[in-house]
Amino acid sequence: MKQILLLFVVTITSTMSFDMFSNYRRTDLGNSIDIASMKLLKEIYDKSSEKNVVTSPLGVLTLLSLYASVSEGKNREEIMRLLGANDYKDKQNVEYWLSDSYERLSEHYSKMDPGFLSLANKVLVSDRFTLNDTFAIKAGGYNTEVSSIDFSERKGAADAINTWSSQKSIGKINNPVSESDIDPATVIALLNVIFFQGHWFVPFNASETKEKEFNVDRSTVVKVPMMHLEQSLYYLEDNNMGVRMIELPYQETKFRMIIVLPNDIDGLPEVLRKASEKGLHESIFEMYPVEEVHLDLPKFEIKSKINFKSILQKVGVSSIFKNESTGIVKESSVVVSEVLQEAFVKIDEEGATAGAFTGIFAVQPSALIEPPPHIIFKVDRPFMFVILHDDIVIFTGTYSGNNMK
The missing domain is CATH 2.30.39.10 (Alpha-1-antitrypsin, domain 1)
Incomplete structure (x- = not known):
């Protein structure tokens, strides 16, 4: 029996290089995240009525990379193509690329001073299921906490997710999901928070x-x-x-x-x-x-609530919403049903504050x-x-x- 998968991302930033003009490096990973981010932003903007939008593509891409790490076939290939991997059809190359990119990035950000940057990942798995051993190892590589939860208690599950979001975002994203967002058949939720806080190098007067x-x-x-x-x-x-x-x-x-x-x-x-x-x-x-x-x-200040399902389909990631993946939990395959994000940004004289919560839901497949x-x-x-x-x-x-x- 195919079951439900949920993925959630929270990303927060509040804006303080002791050197005003730092020497920035340019990497293949940065280039691929750049292009993927711009693709997603264009589609979000096109669908928006007020045209004031904010999103954290990194949270979405990080969770997709974790999902792809144990996926097969078209599910993996479409995600890897969006992520910018070249040899996305070769599983060994995919595993190496992911461990050398998003996994390492998660590890790097998790070790930064939490006073200005915090990245945290968490897996909530249904108390009726057990994580696949390979996926558990992969999640560990992303510095992910793992907890068990009863998704049939919809309010309790939503409250647990919202509490975690609020804690990790220092109260910036308090209620990203509601009871109605939780399907009792959910197998797993993957959560991610990025929090950044600081000030402009030279503040406005x-x-x-x-x-x-x-x-x-x-x-x-x-x-x-x-x-x-x-x-x-x-x-x-x-x-x-x-x-x-x-x-x-x-x-x-x-x-x-x-x-x-x-x-x-x-x-x-x-x-x-x-x-x-x-x-x-x-x-x-x-x-x-x-x-x-x-x-x-x-x-200015902007808040956006985004359904990424149609956005991802527009940029070539559609298979995960139709075809199951078997490498997440031991007892069942899962299919993604929804990808949601709540995001905000505030720009003022002192700096910028921004945040986002993303959820991916998987359900039963029916010149100078x-x-x-x-x-x-x-x-x-x-x-x-x-x-x-x-x-x-x-x-x-x-x-x-x-x-x-």
């Missing part, structure tokens, strides 16, 4: 935040609280992408936010399309320092340029933002003009 015009589109202008900063920053004009980009570093080493501003007021959809094809890293790693940037940036002395960078139209650690995309989203609280 709150006294300089003023209501200014923001172009929602060519015919709609609204007033938003606009922060102001004059500072040396990394910058790029990318005519191929049709954007200008600015980098805002945090005080924590190698954390930064990239603001991607389309040249055209209505240019964000086309920018997202191009980013989904080649990612942003090529442009990010061409940025150069400018002596003085006069930056106006909206102060001489920089000018200063640059005016006015973020007064829909734009994209990316929060990275080194070259790893942790959060990404879009802001289109209306504050979401």
Whole structure:
């Protein structure tokens, strides 16, 4: 009898490189996460009605990688293709690639100072089932705690997940699932939290935040609280992408936010399309320092609830929702039914706070340029933002003009 699998991700960030312009490295893993993240963001944006969205692709990709580590056939191949693995049809190569990428990344982040970055994984397995030995070993490689739970007690199961989420997110994501999200036939839930907290390397002066015009589109202008900063920053004009980009570093080493501003007021959809094809890293790693940037940036807050099932199907991961995997628990195969995420981001004068909760549910199968002395960078139209650690995309989203609280 095929049963139910749940996967949950929580990701939180609140924004502080003691060196303002760190030497960032570029890796194959970072490149693959970049492209996958941009693909997911484009589809999320396309489905959104208000066009203010935020997501943490890393949480979703981490859980998918763990699921793929014991999957076979098309289930594994589709996930590995999204993750950017080349030899995704060879199980031995898949295992090596995963252990050298997402498993190592989980281990690396779990050892960072929890005062500014925390990554935690947890497996909740139904008290009616036993983890497959291989999967248990793989979960251990991801620094995952394992607990038993009675999913037939739907309220108790939801409360347990929400309590864990709240604890790991320091109270930022308190109720990501409800009783109705829990199917009593659930076999397992995989949980993930990423929490990042800090401040801008150079904070904005709150006294300089003023209501200014923001172009929602060519015919709609609204007033938003606009922060102001004059500072040396990394910058790029990318005519191929049709954007200008600015980098805002945090005080924590190698954390930064990239603001991607389309040249055209209505240019964000086309920018997202191009980013989904080649990612942003090529442009990010061409940025150069400018002596003085006069930056106006909206102060905003966004919360998104995302059903990733249709999003993943759009980017080529559909088999896991139809075909069972047998390597998760000993007594049954499982099929993924839903992938959910709740995410938020808050940008203000001190820094950025962001978080996300993701759940995957499985059910029974039925060039060099001489920089000018200063640059005016006015973020007064829909734009994209990316929060990275080194070259790893942790959060990404879009802001289109209306504050979401």
